[in-house]
Amino acid sequence: MTAPIFVAEALTKVYRSGDVEIWALRGIDLELFEGEMAVFLGPSGSGKSTLLNIMGGLDQASSGKVRFRDTDLTACTENQLTRYRRDHVGFIFQFYNLIPSLTAWENVSLVTEISRNPMNPGEALEMVGLKDRMTHFPAQLSGGEQQRVAIARAIVKRPEVMLCDEPTGALDSKTGVLVLEALSRVNTELGTTMALITHNAAIRQIAHRVFSFHDGRIAEAHVNERRAKASEVVW
Numbered sequence: 680m681t682a683p684i685f686v687a688e689a690l691t692k693v694y695r696s697g698d699v700e701i702w703a704l705r706g707i708d709l710e711l712f713e714g715e716m717a718v719f720l721g722p723s724g725s726g727k728s729t730l731l732n733i734m735g736g737l738d739q740a741s742s743g744k745v746r747f748r749d750t751d752l753t754a755c756t757e758n759q760l761t762r763y764r765r766d767h768v769g770f771i772f773q774f775y776n777l778i779p780s781l782t783a784w785e786n787v788s789l790v791t792e793i794s795r796n797p798m799n800p801g802e803a804l805e806m807v808g809l810k811d812r813m814t815h816f817p818a819q820l821s822g823g824e825q826q827r828v829a830i831a832r833a834i835v836k837r838p839e840v841m842l843c844d845e846p847t848g849a850l851d852s853k854t855g856v857l858v859l860e861a862l863s864r865v866n867t868e869l870g871t872t873m874a875l876i877t878h879n880a881a882i883r884q885i886a887h888r889v890f891s892f893h894d895g896r897i898a899e900a901h902v903n904e905r906r907a908k909a910s911e912v913v914w
């Protein structure tokens with residue numbers, strides 16, 4: 680492993696509604712390394728998405744710091760965070776948010792118009808195994824195929840990090856494995872650093888490191904001596 684790409688220190692997030700305080704993060708210390716595949720596990724409400732959203736510049740911390748390389752994200756303005764997201768981060772969510780009136784190729788191609796050094800959209804789709812589906816509309820694709828279009832859309836701008844919030848949450852196991860294979864391939868072949876949230880404990884096998892969240896804290900960090908291939912994951 681090389682230099683840390685993310686460093687979080689004593690990170691907290693408190694949501695306030697009226698007099699009620701909800702402590703989503705109660706002090707997170709975390710380093711993620713260049714090229715690492717990290718899996719975040721933990722019960723509902725334990726703070727996984729909150730951390731991912733702060734790392735992705737979608738939300739602001741209440742206290743503490745998160746650094747992406749030399750940039751302190753907690754000190755950034757909204758404009759700086761927008762640029763950070765655009766230039767460095769690929770997001771994958773449980774639902775694919777593809778534009779229904781555009782083909783797979785067009786959905787991916789849209790992103791290349793605002794990217795500095797994009798891949799060819801066809802190359803990105805080929806990387807996720809969708810060479811033969813480029814002219815299909817989302818409604819003509821399975822859930823797993825739609826998620827892989829979303830992955831192609833995220834990687835086409837060559838992000839340094841991919842933040843994935845339950846990317847297989849809506850998929851059956853067979854389809855989920857294809858999505859994990861696509862993500863693993865991006866991690867291995869492009870060296871993209873990844874943080875992947877899942878409720879499926881079996882997926883922990885494909886990570887370099889597994890972080891278990893509990894009540895706004897990282898309760899345990901585990902290093903996998905041997906990473907499983909996505910195709911070996913059974914759930």
Ligand SMILES: Nc1ncnc2c1ncn2[C@@H]1O[C@H](COP(=O)(O)OP(=O)(O)OP(=O)(O)O)[C@@H](O)[C@H]1O
Pocket residue numbers: 694695701702703721722723724725726727728729730
């Ligand atoms: N915008 C918000 N306003 C108020 N409370 C919030 C907000 N977002 C999250 N929370 C609260 O913060 C806590 C952590 O939420 P978070 O979404 O990070 O959990 P999670 O680990 O991702 O859970 P899940 O596995 O269900 O997605 C929860 O108690 C949640 O209700």
Ligand SMILES: [Mg+2]
Pocket residue numbers: 727728729844
């Ligand atoms: Mg969540």
